Amino acid sequence: MQKNKKRQIKKSRQILLDNNIPITKPRMLVLGILLKNEGPLKVEDIIKLSRGKLAVSSMYRIINNLKNLNLINEFQTLENTKMIELADVKDEHHHHIFCESCGAVYDFEVDSHIEKELEKEIIKIKSKYDIIVKSHSLELLGLCKTCRDK
């Protein structure tokens, strides 16, 4: 576990170095939290997980920071709560499923062949709408097992 933590610290530092922004305690803290919890987090969660070591205003500033560097994805839950997660590294790409009853969010990937198919289709859109498509997001809405069993 200690090993893991060290690796995360190294990784956080590297991310900041790669992006030419100063290595500060608050930024290391936020990255550490995002690295440790791979799923998406609510702003509120990040605040809690930082256990008073981070001002709320700083947290928002840092998140916007990272967002501008395309280091994090942001999306909204069904109740319009903002959620944050580390961005996909190149190649990799994932989507989200929401349970419409309990609001849980799950990551998922589609088979690469359908992702390819999808992308082919998306490229056609350029000609139809005269828009060059840069990225896409697919979200599913459903009912998780726990909620179904109730």
Add this chain to the structure above:
Amino acid sequence: MQKNKKRQIKKSRQILLDNNIPITKPRMLVLGILLKNEGPLKVEDIIKLSRGKLAVSSMYRIINNLKNLNLINEFQTLENTKMIELADVKDEHHHHIFCESCGAVYDFEVDSHIEKELEKEIIKIKSKYDIIVKSHSLELLGLCKTCRDK
């Protein structure tokens, strides 16, 4: 044009009747605005288009009203502004493309065969994640012609 307006009024009234909620001036007004502008609107736009004939609080109440009846879709722009549009009627189904530069939002439909393909793929998700998928949303991010030309 007058003809069109009358048709819209009739349609708005019918929507309210179908859903068993009282036909009131504010509700007719909001539905009229949503019917007239088929694209998605910001809350702010609806307020403007109602030209002082509608209290802000009422507008929010009515929107939530219609949302609970599944009569409208809601989504967020890139800048996290809420947008609203009349929901797809059965069968029909559409998606959105955002221009990441100017923020414009366009509706689009994917060819039915890929939509089918997509849905097939989505069904598999049930077994993988043990979630029954009810609906999906696909959003594209790109660059529109006007922005490209600049």
Add this chain to the structure above:
DNA sequence: TATTATTTGAGAATGATTCTCATTCCTGAA
């Protein structure tokens, strides 16, 4: 038209996010 429950309007209250600015912290040069 009169009755009654529902809806509306106005503005207060709330909650999330941004802003401000004095203080603290990084970093690179000496």
Add this chain to the structure above:
DNA sequence: TTCAGGAATGAGAATCATTCTCAAATAATA
């Protein structure tokens, strides 16, 4: 290693969207 200058942070005020409250207006119904 120390230090100076510029950038980042913390605390709380300000802003903005949305919800809440409740008295007054309105719609459905007979």
